Amino acid sequence: MAKRVRLGAGSGFWGDAQDPAQELLERGNLDYLCFDYLAELTMALLQRQKLKRPDAGYVPDAVQTMINLLPRATAVGTKLISNGGGVNPRAAAQRIAEGARQAGLAGTRIALIEGDDMLDKLDDLMGQGVPLRSMDTGDENFAAIRDRVVCANVYTDSSGITAGLEGDADVVIAGRVSDNALYVGPLAHEFGWRRDTAHIDRYAAAVTLGHIVECAAGCSGGMSSRFAEMPHMGRAGFPILEVGADAEAIVTKLSGTGGRVDEWTIKEHLVYEVGDPRRYLMPDAVADFTSLKLIDEGEDRVRVSGVRGEAAPDLWKLVVGYQDGWIGETMAFFPWPYAYDRAVKARETMLERFERMGLAAEQIHFDFVGLNTLHGPAATFPGREQANELPEVGLRCAVRTRTAEEADKVRRAGTNLWIMGPGGTSFGTPMKPRPVISLWPTLIPRAAVEQKTEILKA
Structure with a gap:
């Protein structure tokens, strides 16, 4: 056989x-x-x-x-x-x-x-004229993120x-x-x-x-x-x-x-x-x-x-990870009746809190959990009256900032909702700011990669 x-x-x-x-x-x-x-x-x-x-x-x-x-x-x-x-x-x-x-x-x-691991070879690749163009965006300015790179690994x-x-x-x-x-x-x-x-x-x-x-x-x-x-x-x-x-x-x-x-x-x-x-x-x-x-x-x-x-x-994929700011995130949930209106009012309140705190945000994003969290702008909105009849609606807010201190303002604004928010507001444990690692996928010559195999004995 x-x-x-x-x-x-x-x-x-x-x-x-x-x-x-x-x-x-x-x-x-x-x-x-x-x-x-x-x-x-x-x-x-x-x-x-x-x-x-x-x-x-x-x-x-x-x-x-x-x-x-x-x-x-x-x-x-x-x-x-x-x-x-x-x-x-x-x-x-x-x-x-x-x-x-x-x-x-x-x-x-x-x-x-x-x-x-190509982290220590990035400067050599740049010096050799390897473009390191982003496969996602077409951006060729790799030098702009070079000092924030934390890893670079080739498949x-x-x-x-x-x-x-x-x-x-x-x-x-x-x-x-x-x-x-x-x-x-x-x-x-x-x-x-x-x-x-x-x-x-x-x-x-x-x-x-x-x-x-x-x-x-x-x-x-x-x-x-x-x-x-x-x-x-x-x-x-x-x-x-x-x-x-x-x-x-x-x-x-x-x-x-x-x-x-x-x-x-x-x-x-x-x-x-x-x-x-x-x-x-x-x-x-x-x-x-x-x-x-x-x-x-x-x-x-x-x-x-x-x-x-x-x-x-002849070209292999290299994925570079680099530090790209911080994310602050918070979430709250609101019950029937008027679940959607409560969530909308909470969003309005949070934006006012951000303004009073002087939040320096690069991006602010809100989701209505149960309505558009997964489908985003492609979601079909059922209308205010029907949305208000849902058993519950959640509000998620995520903000991108340059520093952890700014991202922490999102947590604080979220806790402010506990009393400043609509009646019936419920919440979980406040979320700590977390660093953002963004990816820069690119291509490098496979000839630049040297694999090594070593046998260790127990």
């Missing part, structure tokens, strides 16, 4: 449920269990932690999960792969090594992947992960590799794929498969438009990939778990975070999603085949 590799998705984000990963390890007969923890803002938050404590900067949940699962993973021969190293994968790897020793697993091999390919596995690693811990690289790396290692024209389609297929499962329950019933049909999502099964050397695969989940894997759930996640489906640009390859075929084989099994693609792009 042709070789098949089984990979499980153990996490889709920082904060995901942990019991499905344990269940995958117990019953999944897996070769690899992969954990995605990082979002773009996560890197900036982790960098702020590292600035306060040099031994911080990784995802604590990720490291503890690796330590907790390692005894069972060792017993069943499953390798663990994670990007939970965040902005400090070295500290994460050292902590995992320490945990392995404490668990009696001395000799555990941990692959440490570095090279995505890297799977080559570091593959190298770690070729070094016989039991655990791989990385920073900002692309999400799907967590799956591409072990497949390239297992099947010996080369980065040339002969195996481009296989890399593109692996990128596609990684994209499908990287958000865990996102392809097994989570976030579905058919949410009402999805059974027992509180114990949803996380997805499993069964992949052959030609990169044709089955997406499935454990029997007896909640959720569903069918053609619809796969399609829903296939178009998640996608611009041009014909050119899904990733550091490992460019995948053409329009070329693939999905066959629903029933019993939570969907076959994915036929993916075509192109060689990896």
Whole structure:
């Protein structure tokens, strides 16, 4: 029988449920269990932690999960792969090594992947004439934010992960590799794929498969438009990939778990975070999603085949996080009758308080919770009379300022509503000002990125 590799998705984000990963390890007969923890803002938050404590900067949940699962993973021969190293994968790897020793697993091999942190290379890139143009706004004046930058991490390919596995690693811990690289790396290692024209389609297929499962329950019933049909999502099964050397695969989940894997759930996640489906640009390859075929084989099994693609792009995405002022926020709720009128009066009162306080605001934003919080200006207003018949309406105010002191005026104005506001005003705990980290996504030559793989022993 042709070789098949089984990979499980153990996490889709920082904060995901942990019991499905344990269940995958117990019953999944897996070769690899992969954990995605990082979002773009996560890197900036982790960098702020590292600035306060040099031994911080990784995802604590990720490291503890690796330590907790390692005894069972060792017993069943499953390798663990994670990007939970965040902005400090070295500290994460050292902590995992320490945990392995404490668990009696001395000799555990941990692959440490570095090279995505470009913070110290920004000035060199600028000096070389790399434009660092914002992909969001087209702004080329990167120098205007340079002194406020707190992190700069490039999405890297799977080559570091593959190298770690070729070094016989039991655990791989990385920073900002692309999400799907967590799956591409072990497949390239297992099947010996080369980065040339002969195996481009296989890399593109692996990128596609990684994209499908990287958000865990996102392809097994989570976030579905058919949410009402999805059974027992509180114990949803996380997805499993069964992949052959030609990169044709089955997406499935454990029997007896909640959720569903069918053609619809796969399609829903296939178009998640996608611009041009014909050119899904990733550091490992460019995948053409329009070329693939999905066959629903029933019993939570969907076959994915036929993916075509192109060689990896010469430019890789760099996400820069920079300090961009402060946010002050407050919220209050108002009951029937006249719930909407009460909220409108509270907004008027807050604006008067801001004026008397001399608030220096860059932006003031109000939402009527229950009417336009999610849809904003696209929301259809039911009319004042109908809005006043709602059981309750909330008022949320968010203000952007340059300093924490100015942002704190929003909290104070919110507490002023407790007596100055309309009768029936209710409120929660006042919110402290919080710093704003804005993102500047840009492109840099992949030749400027040097990944490094090191094996640590517990």
